[in-house]
Amino acid sequence: MPFRRLDWYLHPTMVEQGLRYELPYQERLFRVGKELGARMTEAGHTWWTEQVKEYEAIPRWHDFPGFWVQALRDAGVDPGDYPFWAVSTKSMQYSAGNNAGIQLMHEVAENLRGTGRIVLNAETARRLGIAAGDRVEVRSPVGATEGRAEPVEGIRPDTVVIPGQFGHWATPYAKDLDYATLNTVSAMSLALTDSTGSGADVARIALRKVGGAR
Amino acid sequence: MTAPPRLTLGHRPRLQPFWDVRAACNFIGGGTGTGLIMVAAGAALVGGPWWPAALVGFACVAFGLGMVFLEIGRPWRAINVFFHPQTSWMTRESVLAMPLFGLGAAALGAGLVLGADSGVAIAALVLAALIAAGFLYCQANILRAVRGVPAWREPALRPAMLATGLAEGAGLFLVVGALASPTPPAWSLWLALLAVAARGAAWSRYHRTLHRAGAPEASLRVLDRMAPWVLGLGHGLPAVLLAMALALPPTMGSAAPSVMAGVAGLLIAAAGWTAKLLLMTRAAATRGFTVPHTPVRGRGTSRPSPAPPGWGL
Amino acid sequence: MTRYVMVADLRRCVGCQTCTAACKHANATVPGVQWRRVLDMEVGQYPDVQRLFVPTGCQHCQAPACVEVCPSTATRKRPDGVVVIDYDICIGCDYCALSCPYDARYKVDEPTWAFGDQPTAPEAARFDKSKLGVTQKCTFCVDRIDSGLARGLTPGVDPEATPACVNACISGAMTFGDLDDPDSAVSRLLRENRHFRMNEDAGTGPSFFYLWDKEAGP
Numbered sequence A: 001m002p003f004r005r006l007d008w009y010l011h012p013t014m015v016e017q018g019l020r021y022e023l024p025y026q027e028r029l030f031r032v033g034k035e036l037g038a039r040m041t042e043a044g045h046t047w048w049t050e051q052v053k054e055y056e057a058i059p060r061w062h063d064f065p066g067f068w069v070q071a072l073r074d075a076g077v078d079p080g081d082y083p084f085w086a087v088s089t090k091s092m093q094y095s096a097g098n099n100a101g102i103q104l105m106h107e108v109a110e111n112l113r114g115t116g117r118i119v120l121n122a123e124t125a126r127r128l129g130i131a132a133g134d135r136v137e138v139r140s141p142v143g144a145t146e147g148r149a150e151p152v153e154g155i156r157p158d159t160v161v162i163p164g165q166f167g168h169w170a171t172p173y174a175k176d177l178d179y180a181t182l183n184t185v186s187a188m189s190l191a192l193t194d195s196t197g198s199g200a201d202v203a204r205i206a207l208r209k210v211g212g213a214r
Numbered sequence B: 001m002t003a004p005p006r007l008t009l010g011h012r013p014r015l016q017p018f019w020d021v022r023a024a025c026n027f028i029g030g031g032t033g034t035g036l037i038m039v040a041a042g043a044a045l046v047g048g049p050w051w052p053a054a055l056v057g058f059a060c061v062a063f064g065l066g067m068v069f070l071e072i073g074r075p076w077r078a079i080n081v082f083f084h085p086q087t088s089w090m091t092r093e094s095v096l097a098m099p100l101f102g103l104g105a106a107a108l109g110a111g112l113v114l115g116a117d118s119g120v121a122i123a124a125l126v127l128a129a130l131i132a133a134g135f136l137y138c139q140a141n142i143l144r145a146v147r148g149v150p151a152w153r154e155p156a157l158r159p160a161m162l163a164t165g166l167a168e169g170a171g172l173f174l175v176v177g178a179l180a181s182p183t184p185p186a187w188s189l190w191l192a193l194l195a196v197a198a199r200g201a202a203w204s205r206y207h208r209t210l211h212r213a214g215a216p217e218a219s220l221r222v223l224d225r226m227a228p229w230v231l232g233l234g235h236g237l238p239a240v241l242l243a244m245a246l247a248l249p250p251t252m253g254s255a256a257p258s259v260m261a262g263v264a265g266l267l268i269a270a271a272g273w274t275a276k277l278l279l280m281t282r283a284a285a286t287r288g289f290t291v292p293h294t295p296v297r298g299r300g301t302s303r304p305s306p307a308p309p310g311w312g313l
Numbered sequence C: 001m002t003r004y005v006m007v008a009d010l011r012r013c014v015g016c017q018t019c020t021a022a023c024k025h026a027n028a029t030v031p032g033v034q035w036r037r038v039l040d041m042e043v044g045q046y047p048d049v050q051r052l053f054v055p056t057g058c059q060h061c062q063a064p065a066c067v068e069v070c071p072s073t074a075t076r077k078r079p080d081g082v083v084v085i086d087y088d089i090c091i092g093c094d095y096c097a098l099s100c101p102y103d104a105r106y107k108v109d110e111p112t113w114a115f116g117d118q119p120t121a122p123e124a125a126r127f128d129k130s131k132l133g134v135t136q137k138c139t140f141c142v143d144r145i146d147s148g149l150a151r152g153l154t155p156g157v158d159p160e161a162t163p164a165c166v167n168a169c170i171s172g173a174m175t176f177g178d179l180d181d182p183d184s185a186v187s188r189l190l191r192e193n194r195h196f197r198m199n200e201d202a203g204t205g206p207s208f209f210y211l212w213d214k215e216a217g218p
Helices: A011-016 A024-042 A064-074 A103-109 A122-127 B021-045 B051-071 B075-083 B089-114 B119-144 B157-180 B186-213 B217-247 B256-281 C018-027 C065-069 C095-099 C121-126 C142-150 C164-168 C185-192
Strands: A084-089 A117-121 A135-140 A143-152 A159-163 A202-211 C004-009 C036-045 C048-057 C075-077 C083-085 C174-178 C193-196 C208-214
Touching: A064 A202, A103 C018, A117 A122, A117 A135, A122 A143, B021 B051, B021 B089, B021 B119, B021 B157, B021 B186, B021 B256, B051 B075, B051 B089, B051 B119, B051 B157, B075 B089, B089 B119, B119 B157, B157 B186, B157 B256, B186 B217, B186 B256, B217 B256, C004 C185, C018 C036, C018 C164, C048 C208, C065 C075, C065 C095, C164 C174, C174 C185, C185 C193, C185 C208
Parallel strands: A084 A159, A117 A143, C004 C208
Antiparallel strands: A084 A202, A117 A159, A135 A143, A135 A202, C004 C174, C036 C048, C075 C083, C193 C208
């Protein structure tokens, strides 16, 4: 029986039957967002209005870095005073997480560059007079943390990485590690919180050397 | 500027963690001692006083070996050190130590009992001096065989080690002589002058060659920093003092020549000791790791490590 | 003849250090001693950088620097290629450790524990006094090889006869076997891939091969 090649495709049938394409996930998200917004307004909560806008069917571009820059301005500081981005990561050995109290994990994790260190770009380090092992301070408007520098090539010049966890240690072993933590310099601010309730492990920081390698 | 010691090693050159000041003392005591024994034997052959210098010489070598005994992990198994003369310069050094001290005891004993001009004593001392030369040669080769530390593996270090042993011995001979007599024999001044010139040349050549061949930056930095001191205080100044001592007429009275000679000798010896100490404990960076090709992954490219990381020229 | 070698595929190694940990556990090495470890290297300049992970340890060289300098014959090379240390002969002079161009050897003089000055129960149970004051290094798990061979197993094929690091590798980067056997996995890998050895200018003839690319051509 002859079968038109056009009939291989769904579209003619959709048009013929007057149907529209459903985007079930996106439709639901959009609808839930509208409902959530309405409920919150009824209850008098107006602090989630920006976040609720993220319940979009088709996502659009956000000036993500702009949120951080604006947050600095809102805090009354000059963004130029905090020119670096600080992010965090974990070692494969999770040596600052669940394995924090296990000496073996700590030892093998130290084979990886950056463990227990503050990783920054080598050229940036040279520019700031920071050598490998120097003690550096990472400071944001909300706090500061200190650690030893590890200059590497494989990182953006405007970014530092502080591998690790929140810095709250219960085990004596982990307390003695003297690791820096992104937690201390990250602001828990609503303006930097997204619709899932997550902050991002990102902070704008200032960097300076505070001590030599010894 | 190095990072604080981490639990692990990494791939960059690092300061060797194995031999410390005690091992350096072996090369210091061994070098000075054998040099002094050889110079003392020379003194004996020309009819000059030799006994105190020879005693100090053997004592230096014994001190060095004693320090090694304190350093090794299982000192009570030390006799196992003799088991590998086929290829190990450390075994060969230890093997030579036996006849060295045997002949030394004979020379010193005979000299004490029969007098410093005893033919037996002098013959024993001369034989000991020949063994001492071999002992010094073994020590120089011990360092040469160390592939893990480029600053030691450098072939130009060997003549420098031989030259410094002789120079330190000649220098210490002047110190011992200065304590015994106000008039140092001219030959001992000339010997020290020649020895320090030879050592200066050998040391400078080693330093230059190491730079040309390339070595870990940490090694080069230490050598660069110590070079002016070693050359100035250990070669230039003593050479001036020795020349003055040679130029002064012997009837100049007082002990001026022997003081000058003694000071020169001490500077010569101390410079050698310092250089060896720093070479073994501060300038001894390991070679690190390089790879000739990085793995071909997503981007499909590979490249070599451009140079051993942490090395300089 | 038999010649045991190690092949590490640098395209696969992710630097997880599972081999490091497995070796430490299998051989009860004390804190700070890593017979097997993985180097974290970086080549290039921002933004054109490559990062690679390189498993290393004793390379069980064919002309070992350590064997040459050892004054006591404690270190020797077996006919099957494995370089071993007799802890009862070694005098702990560290000459071998210095001579090694691969930073492969360690010496521990005092009992060393993971947490302060008291051992945990496993550490106490596995404490080996004969390893104090003498050098130690990767043995290619020679005890596993020998006991495996005695039971008719094949090192590099049967896990019980194979080094712990190779068994533990999560990405299959490490392969062990007999290079004198043309049908072994190591022989095949070296035929099919381009490879190199590290620090070859030291002249010791290492038995650790690193794969970096497929062999071009049919």
